[in-house]
Amino acid sequence: MRPESTAHRPPSVPGIVTAEDMLATAHSIVAQQEPSGAIPWFSPTAGVPGHVDAWNHVEAAMALTTAGLREPARRAYEWLRSVQRPDGSWPAKWVLGEVTEAGGESNHAAYVAVGVWHELLMTGDEEFARRMWPTVRRAVDFTIDLQTHRGEILWIRHPDGTPADHALLTGCSSIYQSLRCAVALAEHLQRPQPDWELAADQLGHVVARHPEAFADKSRWSMDWYYPVLAGPVRGADAARRLAEGWDTFVVEGLGCRCVSDQPWVTAAESCELVLALDAAGDRDRALELFATIQHLRHEDGSYWTGWQFENRRHFPGDRSTYTAAAVILAADALCGGTPGAALFKEIAGRPLGPSEPADPAACGCVPATQAPLANPVRTRI
Numbered sequence: 001m002r003p004e005s006t007a008h009r010p011p012s013v014p015g016i017v018t019a020e021d022m023l024a025t026a027h028s029i030v031a032q033q034e035p036s037g038a039i040p041w042f043s044p045t046a047g048v049p050g051h052v053d054a055w056n057h058v059e060a061a062m063a064l065t066t067a068g069l070r071e072p073a074r075r076a077y078e079w080l081r082s083v084q085r086p087d088g089s090w091p092a093k094w095v096l097g098e099v100t101e102a103g104g105e106s107n108h109a110a111y112v113a114v115g116v117w118h119e120l121l122m123t124g125d126e127e128f129a130r131r132m133w134p135t136v137r138r139a140v141d142f143t144i145d146l147q148t149h150r151g152e153i154l155w156i157r158h159p160d161g162t163p164a165d166h167a168l169l170t171g172c173s174s175i176y177q178s179l180r181c182a183v184a185l186a187e188h189l190q191r192p193q194p195d196w197e198l199a200a201d202q203l204g205h206v207v208a209r210h211p212e213a214f215a216d217k218s219r220w221s222m223d224w225y226y227p228v229l230a231g232p233v234r235g236a237d238a239a240r241r242l243a244e245g246w247d248t249f250v251v252e253g254l255g256c257r258c259v260s261d262q263p264w265v266t267a268a269e270s271c272e273l274v275l276a277l278d279a280a281g282d283r284d285r286a287l288e289l290f291a292t293i294q295h296l297r298h299e300d301g302s303y304w305t306g307w308q309f310e311n312r313r314h315f316p317g318d319r320s321t322y323t324a325a326a327v328i329l330a331a332d333a334l335c336g337g338t339p340g341a342a343l344f345k346e347i348a349g350r351p352l353g354p355s356e357p358a359d360p361a362a363c364g365c366v367p368a369t370q371a372p373l374a375n376p377v378r379t380r381i
Contacts, residue, residue, distance in 0.1 A: 008068060008122075008337065008338050008339075009068065009337065010022040010023045010026065010066070010067040010068055010328070011066065011067075011328065011331040011332040011334075011335045011337045011338065011341070012331065012335055012337070013287070013290060013331050013334050013335050015291075016287070016290060016291045016294060016331075017294070017327075017331055021297075021301065022067055022327075022328055022331055023067055023068070023301075024300065024301025025063075025067070025301040025302065025303070025324045025327055025328055026063060026064055026066075026067030026068075026069050026301075026324070026328060027069075027301060028298075028300060028301045028302035028319070028321075028324050029060050029063060029064060029072075029321045029324050029325060030064065030069060030072045031043075032050075032321050033072055033075070033076070034052075034096075034097070036079050036097060037072075037075035037076050037077075037078055037079030037080075038052045038057060038076070038079050038094065038097070039052065039056070039057045039060040039061065039076055039321050040052045040095075040321065041053075041056060041318075041320050041321060041322060042305075042318040042319065042320045042321065049095050049096050050095075050318070050320070050321075051093045051094060051095045051100065052093065052094040052095075053090075053092060053093055053094075053105075053108055054080060054090040054105075054108040054109065054111065054112065055105075055107060055108045055111045055174070056321070056322040056325075057076060057080060058076075058080070058111045058112055058114065058115035059111075059115075059322055059325045059326070059329070060076065060321045060322060060324075060325040061073045061076035061077055061080075061115055061119075062114070062115055062118045062119075062325065062329060062340070063324065063325035063326075063328040063329055064076070065118065065119055065122050065123070065340075066122065066328050066329060066332050066338055066340060067328055070123065073119070074128075077115065077116070077119065077128075077132065080112060080135070081131075081132060081135045084135055084138065084139070085104070086138075087104065087138070087142055087157075088109060088137075088138030088139045088140075088141055088142030088143075089104025089105075089108075089109045089139070089142045089157065090104065090108055090109060091103070091104070092104070092105050092108065092156070102159040103156045103157065103158045103159055104142065104156060104157045105155060105156045105171070106142075106143045106146045106153050106154065106155055106156065106157075106171060106175060107143075107155070107168075107170075107171035107172070107174045107175050107178070109139040109140075109142050109143050110139060110140060110143040110174070110175045110178035110179065110182070111174060111178050112132075112135060112136055112139050112178075113136050113139065113140060113178045113179070113181045113182035113185060114177060114178050114181045114343070116128075116129060116132045116133075116135075116136055116181075116185060117181035117182075117184055117185050117343075117347070118181075118340045118343055119132075120185065120188070121339045121340045121343070122338060122339055122340045129185065129188070129189060130189065133185070133189055133191070136182055136185060137186075137191075137193075140178070140179065140182045140193075140196060142157075143175060143178070143179075144179075144195070144196065144199050145157075146163055147199055147202075147203065148167075150202075150206060150210070150213060151199075151202035151203050151205060151206035151210075151213070152167035152172055152203065152206050152207075152210075152213040152214065153167055153171070153172050153175050153203060154166065154167050155167055155168045155171050166214070166215040167213060167214050167215065168214060168215060168217060169207065169211070169214040169215075169217065169223045169226065169227065170217070170220070170222040170223050170226040172203060172206070172207050172214065173207050173226040173227045173229070173230040173231075173232055174226065174230050175203060176200060176203050176204045176207060176230050176231055176232050177230040177231050177344075177347075177352065179196055179197075179199060179200035179203065180200055180231065180347045180352055181343075181347055182196055183196050183197045183200065183347075184347045184348040187348070188348070203232075204231070204232040204354045205232075205354065207227050207232035207233070208227065208232045208233050208237065208354055218260075219259050219260045219261055220258070220259055220260075221245075221249040221256055221257055221258060221259065221260070221269050221273070222269065222272070224241070224242075224245040224248075224249055225241075225242065225245070225249075225256075225272065225273050225276040226272075226276075227241065228241060228242060228276040228279060228280055229272055229273075229275050229276035229279060229344060230344075230352075231279075231344075231352035231353050231354070232353075232354055233354070234279070234280070234351070234352075234353035234354065235353070238276075238279075238280040239280060239281075239282070242276065242277065242280060242282070248260050249273075250273075250289075251265055251309065253292060254292065254295070254307065254309055255267065255269075255270035255289065255292055255293045255296075255307075256269045256270040256273045256289070257269070258306065263308060263309050263310040263311075264306045264307060264308045264309065264315050265293075265306060265307050265309065266305060266306040266307075266323070267293050267296045267303045267304065267305065267306065267323045267326065267327060268305070268320070268322055268323045268326040270289055270290075270292070270293040271290065271293060271323075271326035271327050271329070271330035272326055272330075273289060274286045274289050274290045274293075274330040274333070274334070275329065275330055275333055275344045276344075277289065278330075278333050278334060278344070278345075279333075279344045279345050279352070283334075286330075286334060287334060290330055290331070290334060293327075295307070296314075296323075298319055301324075302319035302323075302324055303319060303320075303323045303324050303327055304318075304319055304323075305317075305318050305319065305320045305323050333345075
């Protein structure tokens, strides 16, 4: 790991966005950060406050660091560390500091590992990584406790302690990347966690080969591209998956739909698709899509969440922090300008991708009706 440093400029993509553009976008996130350090989806608009969740909060913190705004990023991580629950989870939602949904979502908990690994790559700050290690360890253990014998990870543990009865493909794809980052962080800190690596291998295989393991959310574009974006599906399988869904979800000249049956495109999903295309080696289409989505840029550097192209108006009418964050991370991946730019392609110098049996039938997966939790009641502290 290189010596601690923050001497980098915000990312730029020639002919599309400048470093100054991306710095303004990062400042639009800071403008909505709460005094506590929490980063909501958006500031109160029309009397309706935006909520905070741990996943989007971490993504915003990563974007701030990418743009060189270290201090607000560190406030974000410190807030997250301070409000983690003893079981390793975070509430699904806060509004203005009050918990409004108490259940602990598995992908929310796991994503802190991506953020901490990214921060370490970006700054080389070993002290930060050591300080955040107990937070990451508890969060990953909470997540893995929701893994079934087959390998998928159930999406939430309800406030009464009972787990959900199903898993989500997008969430499990994200968790795969989180576990890979957690393993890399553990090895870097000389605290290896072989159980985490085994859990990641099993999860990645189920995501790539067993669609029946997940609730049907196929109308959502994230279920289409996230297995590529987060790493379980790569190579020829990734190219085939992206090709199969392209006409369903991508509107030429506008961007990527949020859902297949509604007439709106969203900047965040479009920029995540940019990351997936780039990770799959399709740089030309990634650049083209990134340029396309700039029609949602506001003059202050923020981005409208979406565009309803039949009514020709912004929808749902806010400029969200998670959207700004996705734009910054996509720009960084395309320009390769920071130490964290390859985060969606490799972890610790190794490709972020599957390592599974050559014969998928040999995986030993348990059928859907026989896939209980590996540890249905245990919660690690």
